[in-house]
Amino acid sequence: MIAVIDYDAGNIKSVEKALLFLGQEAIVTGDSKEILAADKVILPGVGAFGDAMDTIRSRGLDHVIRQVVENGTPFLGICLGLQLLFERSDEAPGVEGLGILGGEILRIPDQEGMKIPHMGWNSLHLENNGRLFRDIEENAYVYFVHSYYLKAKDESIVKASAEYGIHIHASVEKGNVFACQFHPEKSSDVGLHILKNFVEL
Numbered sequence: 001m002i003a004v005i006d007y008d009a010g011n012i013k014s015v016e017k018a019l020l021f022l023g024q025e026a027i028v029t030g031d032s033k034e035i036l037a038a039d040k041v042i043l044p045g046v047g048a049f050g051d052a053m054d055t056i057r058s059r060g061l062d063h064v065i066r067q068v069v070e071n072g073t074p075f076l077g078i079c080l081g082l083q084l085l086f087e088r089s090d091e092a093p094g095v096e097g098l099g100i101l102g103g104e105i106l107r108i109p110d111q112e113g114m115k116i117p118h119m120g121w122n123s124l125h126l127e128n129n130g131r132l133f134r135d136i137e138e139n140a141y142v143y144f145v146h147s148y149y150l151k152a153k154d155e156s157i158v159k160a161s162a163e164y165g166i167h168i169h170a171s172v173e174k175g176n177v178f179a180c181q182f183h184p185e186k187s188s189d190v191g192l193h194i195l196k197n198f199v200e201l
Helices: 013-021 032-037 049-058 061-070 080-084 188-199
Strands: 002-005 026-029 040-043 075-078 103-107 118-123 141-146 148-152 158-163 167-174 177-180
Touching: 002 013, 002 032, 013 026, 013 188, 026 032, 032 061, 040 061, 040 080, 040 188, 049 061, 049 080, 061 075, 075 080, 080 148, 080 177, 118 158, 141 188, 148 167
Parallel strands: 002 026, 002 040, 040 075, 075 177
Antiparallel strands: 103 148, 118 141, 158 167, 167 177
16 A cells, blocks of 8 residues: 555655556555555655645654654655755745755756756756666656755755756655656656555565
């Protein structure tokens, strides 16, 4: 059973749909017992960093997420779910993230010819042998929707990066914690293969 954490963020159902397409048993839930009992846990979402952290804290989900990680359960953050795993974000000064991984979320700088949010397909540079990218080719295209990007403290946890006027840490992995800034559930066959790699861990 895969638990998809529900914390009132956008785009949660599409992750559930992709998992069902892969033949997985998935449940969208905010219930701590169901989350802790799951074989794997996904924190998806589109939305604002500050609002998301407020909701997560008010429902005690920050403790649940930390428990999942401590238990060694494979955990995947997607888009906003990646950003929340880190320490802070330019989007919400003064709001602490979950701090499970070291690094910060910065605003993509304004540049001529670069639209913000960064929305659309972008190729990935694969590095450091990420388990999510098993049998994925270098420069595979995935789908992004974001105005803020990750700068991880420890570059060895970065498993894929992308260029959009700046160097974006697009996917990270540390122990049982995985995260993608892009949306695997919206990234066609490549994205489904990435999700399949996660569910087969």
